[in-house]
Amino acid sequence: MIVLEKDRPNRAVTSFFQIFGGRWKALSGDAIHMAEGAGHHRLEWRVLSVLVPLVAGAAVFDALWRLGGPWLAWGGVLPVLFFLFHLIAFTIGGKSPASQWQRWNLLLVAWSVWQGWFVAESGVRWAAMIWLGVVALNAISGICLVWRTVMVHSATCTVGFRWFIWALIHVPAVIAGVRLGMHAGLIVLLSAGALWACGTFLPNARIFGPIVRRAEGKDVLLTIDDGPDPEDTPALLDLLDQHGRKAVFFVMGEKVRRFPELAREIVRRGHELGNHTMTHPVGYFWGYGPARTRREIAECQRAIEEVVGVKVRFFRAPAGHRNWFTHPVLKELGLELVGWRKRAYDTVRSDVAGIVRDLTEEVRDGDILLLHEATPTALGVMEGVLTTLKTPEKPHPPSDRVAVEDGSRGLQSTE
Numbered sequence: 504m505i506v507l508e509k510d511r512p513n514r515a516v517t518s519f520f521q522i523f524g525g526r527w528k529a530l531s532g533d534a535i536h537m538a539e540g541a542g543h544h545r546l547e548w549r550v551l552s553v554l555v556p557l558v559a560g561a562a563v564f565d566a567l568w569r570l571g572g573p574w575l576a577w578g579g580v581l582p583v584l585f586f587l588f589h590l591i592a593f594t595i596g597g598k599s600p601a602s603q604w605q606r607w608n609l610l611l612v613a614w615s616v617w618q619g620w621f622v623a624e625s626g627v628r629w630a631a632m633i634w635l636g637v638v639a640l641n642a643i644s645g646i647c648l649v650w651r652t653v654m655v656h657s658a659t660c661t662v663g664f665r666w667f668i669w670a671l672i673h674v675p676a677v678i679a680g681v682r683l684g685m686h687a688g689l690i691v692l693l694s695a696g697a698l699w700a701c702g703t704f705l706p707n708a709r710i711f712g713p714i715v716r717r718a719e720g721k722d723v724l725l726t727i728d729d730g731p732d733p734e735d736t737p738a739l740l741d742l743l744d745q746h747g748r749k750a751v752f753f754v755m756g757e758k759v760r761r762f763p764e765l766a767r768e769i770v771r772r773g774h775e776l777g778n779h780t781m782t783h784p785v786g787y788f789w790g791y792g793p794a795r796t797r798r799e800i801a802e803c804q805r806a807i808e809e810v811v812g813v814k815v816r817f818f819r820a821p822a823g824h825r826n827w828f829t830h831p832v833l834k835e836l837g838l839e840l841v842g843w844r845k846r847a848y849d850t851v852r853s854d855v856a857g858i859v860r861d862l863t864e865e866v867r868d869g870d871i872l873l874l875h876e877a878t879p880t881a882l883g884v885m886e887g888v889l890t891t892l893k894t895p896e897k898p899h900p901p902s903d904r905v906a907v908e909d910g911s912r913g914l915q916s917t918e
Contacts, residue, residue, distance in 0.1 A: 515544035516601040517551075518644035519637075522651075554637060555607055560584050561630030562614045568626075612638055654712045654830065662793040662831045669827070699827070703789050706823030707842040712830030715817075716842035717869040723892060724871045725750040726843065727885075728779055728819065729850075731758055731765035735876035739885055740772050746889040750774050751841075753819045756781035756803030763810045770811055777817035778803045778838060785821035793828040800832055817841045843873040849884050850875050859887030866892070 515521045524544045563584045568576035591610075597603040611634045618631035625631075653659045653668075672695050680688025702710030718724035725743075730736050730752055743750055752769050754776055759766045769776060780788065781802040788799065800818060807815050818838040820829060825840070833840055847861035858880060862872050874884060 515547045516604045517547060518641045518648050520544050520547040520550075522644045522647045551604070554633070555611070556584065556588075558611050558615070558630045558634045559587065559607075561627040562611070563587060565618075565625060565627045608638070651709075654710075657834070660712065660831050660834050662828055665793075665827055665831060703826060704824055706846075711825060711827060712833075712840070714840045714842045716844055716871055718871055719869060721868045723866055723869070725888070726753060726777070726819070726841070726871055726873055727751070728753045728873065728875050729783065729878075730754050730876045731762045731769065732877040732881075733762055733765065735878075735881045736762075736765045736769065738882050739876060740768065740774070742882070742885050742889060743774070744772065746893060748889065748892075751777050751817060753777035753779035753817070753841075754803075754807070755779050755783045756806035757783075759803075759806045759810050766807065766811050770813060775817070776807055776811065776813065776815050777819060777841065778807065778815050779819055780821055781806065783821050785824075788821050789824035789826050791826050791828070793832065796826055796828045797832045797835075800829075800838070801836060804836060804838075842871070844870040846873040847884075849880055850878055853880060855880050855883040855887060858884050859891060862888055863891040 515524045521544075524547060560580055564576050564580045567579050567583065571579075591606070592603075595606050597606050615631035615634040615638075618625055618628050619635065622628070653664075658664075673692075676688045676691040676695070679691045698710060702708050707714055707716050725748060727739065727750055731754055736752075752774055754766060754769075756778075766776065778800060780799040782799065784791070784799065788796070791799070804815065807813065814837075816837070816839060818833055819841050820826075823842060830840070845862050845866065847858040849858045852858055862874070862884070866872070872888065874888065875881060
């Protein structure tokens with residue numbers, strides 16, 4: 504059974520690294536200890552270890568210069584900075600990395616604002632501008648964090664609230680159009696449209712909500728879309744059995760009703776079914792409203808439950824193109840959105856060797872591979888992938904996850 508792994512924070516204390524920090528691979532020793540919550544996100548820790556002393560040192564240098572001139576500034580900056588770091592650490596330093604960051608940030612923001620707005624001439628204003636830039640980046644990232652929370656919270660991940668957000672986005676466009684002219688309003692709308700297009704057409708974008716795209720454990724996870732197919736499904740199941748592998752078959756509801764025995768056979772062989780919509784409207788699903796989105800997903804869910812007798816837990820949109828209302832519908836139906844890490848466009852290509860190479864080249868532990876059935880190359884691609892994975896040319900890069908029980912795989916959302 505495939506067990507989904509929930510998204511984990513990356514332990515960063517600044518909003519910028521919480522959004523853009525990502526994950527570090529092959530951690531060991533102190534790095535693991537820090538990643539588990541005893542300290543900063545590792546890259547964040549390195550960046551702040553440079554920026555905080557740099558800006559604090561500029562502040563100390565400026566103060567000493569004003570008190571005693573250049574000799575005192577150059578001679579005293581390091582010992583005074585050393586004393587200042589210990590004084591703040593023992594007095595208002597805070598007991599956690601987050602509280603330490605908040606206190607240092609407050610002090611350096613106050614100094615930077617004073618330098619930028621109340622000091623006529625200063626040789627260290629560059630340091631104040633650096634820190635104000637850090638603050639600006641974290642403010643923008645904070646907005647992203649709020650957006651991410653709104654997209655997943657049970658009270659706001661609803662169809663009604665998404666309509667409210669849709670209407671709200673038009674308010675600044677109207678204001679800009681009235682005050683600054685039609686072109687300004689169009690620029691605001693185009694900016695919002697670009698963001699919407701990214702969330703819709705980038706298969707692994709998390710702008711509209713979470714998406715799973717990696718598997719836990721020292722193996723890859725094979726996913727097969729567009730079945731069941733009377734010619735390909737039996738042969739694919741035999742190939743998977745021969746190589747001792749399990750897969751997730753993302754099936755269409757209408758095909759499940761047309762070929763019920765094939766759908767049941769997939770489950771009998773120990774594989775898992777996923778929801779791939781009822782009719783696979785690949786050219787239209789991205790533009791559907793809430794009613795049609797729910798109908799496509801819910802009818803496929805119902806077909807699988809009635810024919811096979813199992814309740815599926817995973818959903819993949821046709822071509823990976825979600826729409827604005829997909830996540831609220833998935834939340835209502837208890838489904839998780841699944842993406843992939845590697846694909847080779849095997850529905851439009853005919854070069855089996857090239858498809859296999861693109862799917863397996865530099866494959867890493869935890870990668871989710873996207874394959875299709877009901878194509879002229881389906882069997883050749885599957886056989887090539889299974890053979891290549893069984894005898895890799897070089898060892899896989901180490902995984903940053905501890906292996907789960909034998910035979911099980913988990914999926915994780917990316918940072």
